Amino acid sequence: xxxxxxxxxxxxxxxxxxxxxxxxxxxxxxxxxxxxxxxxxxxxxxxxxxxxxxxxxxxxxxxxxxxxxxxxxxxxxxxxxxxxxxxxxxxxxxxxxxxxxxxxxxxxxxxxxxxxxxxxxxxxxxxxxxxxxxxxxxxxxxxxxxxxxxxxxxxxxxxxxxxxxxxxxxxxxxxxxxxxxxxxxxxx
Amino acid sequence: xxxxxxxxxxxxxxxxxxxxxxxxxxxxxxxxxxxxxxxxxxxxxxxxxxxxxxxxxxxxxxxxxxxxxxxxxxxxxxxxxxxxxxxxxxxxxxxxxxxxxxxxxxxxxxxxxxxxxxxxxxxxxxxxxxxxxx
Numbered sequence: 001x002x003x004x005x006x007x008x009x010x011x012x013x014x015x016x017x018x019x020x021x022x023x024x025x026x027x028x029x030x031x032x033x034x035x036x037x038x039x040x041x042x043x044x045x046x047x048x049x050x051x052x053x054x055x056x057x058x059x060x061x062x063x064x065x066x067x068x069x070x071x072x073x074x075x076x077x078x079x080x081x082x083x084x085x086x087x088x089x090x091x092x093x094x095x096x097x098x099x100x101x102x103x104x105x106x107x108x109x110x111x112x113x114x115x116x117x118x119x120x121x122x123x124x125x126x127x128x129x130x131x132x133x134x135x136x137x138x139x140x141x142x143x144x145x146x147x148x149x150x151x152x153x154x155x156x157x158x159x160x161x162x163x164x165x166x167x168x169x170x171x172x173x174x175x176x177x178x179x180x181x182x183x184x185x186x187x188x
Numbered sequence: 189x190x191x192x193x194x195x196x197x198x199x200x201x202x203x204x205x206x207x208x209x210x211x212x213x214x215x216x217x218x219x220x221x222x223x224x225x226x227x228x229x230x231x232x233x234x235x236x237x238x239x240x241x242x243x244x245x246x247x248x249x250x251x252x253x254x255x256x257x258x259x260x261x262x263x264x265x266x267x268x269x270x271x272x273x274x275x276x277x278x279x280x281x282x283x284x285x286x287x288x289x290x291x292x293x294x295x296x297x298x299x300x301x302x303x304x305x306x307x308x309x310x311x312x313x314x315x316x317x318x319x320x321x322x
Contacts, residue, residue, distance in 0.1 A: 050226045129210070
């Protein structure tokens, strides 16, 4: 019989390495994919997802079982990714703003103008690629909310638990994200 | 009564569908290497934590902290004792000052000061005695 995530986590807290390995095997794909969706860099995603597992090993005893293990784990991954983005963001803003003194809008909130190239709108694949690229330029919380809903297919209450905010805030994030995406894509 | 679909909501739904159909996959990864790396990182982290306590600086810090705690405890105990003997000291001081007061030397007089309140009666008693003898 397969042990639940919660049982494996409890055993990890008791320093059961086999239980930890089982959790890693179960979540490695999701952790890496989620991290990559947020940071968009394979190496960073690998490091961040591994760091998330290390945090699980170190603090498994603090998992109180009130939420699902997956929610708790996603929260660790998302927090690590958002922290990493925040660190990089300061540097990127500085670099970008040097050449763009007119702009006062934060980098991640700036949205590109709708493409003028009609060729881009011809192929659907290309359009969808642009759409995900636009997701990559969303504000971090909005982006995380979109990824958790679309990619991980989490319901709103679970997204709220992962992002540690209210369900209403998640809806606001999603609404803003979709409004921005619609504008970016020129209402495709 | 059903509500008509909001055009904005419809657009959002389309966008979400598009996103869901075009979820991008991250570059492939060698999972056994990934787990080996993770194991190595975890071991390194645990080892760092173990050796941290063996280093001279943490040891010195721990010793200083322990010393500070002992000194603190001693100070607390000492101040407790001082506050306990404080009352005794005050009593001794009062006695010393009292010894220097002349009034207290004539303590029997002081004890009989209440007789002053009855002074008139006492005086009259004296007169009555003279009249009776006279």
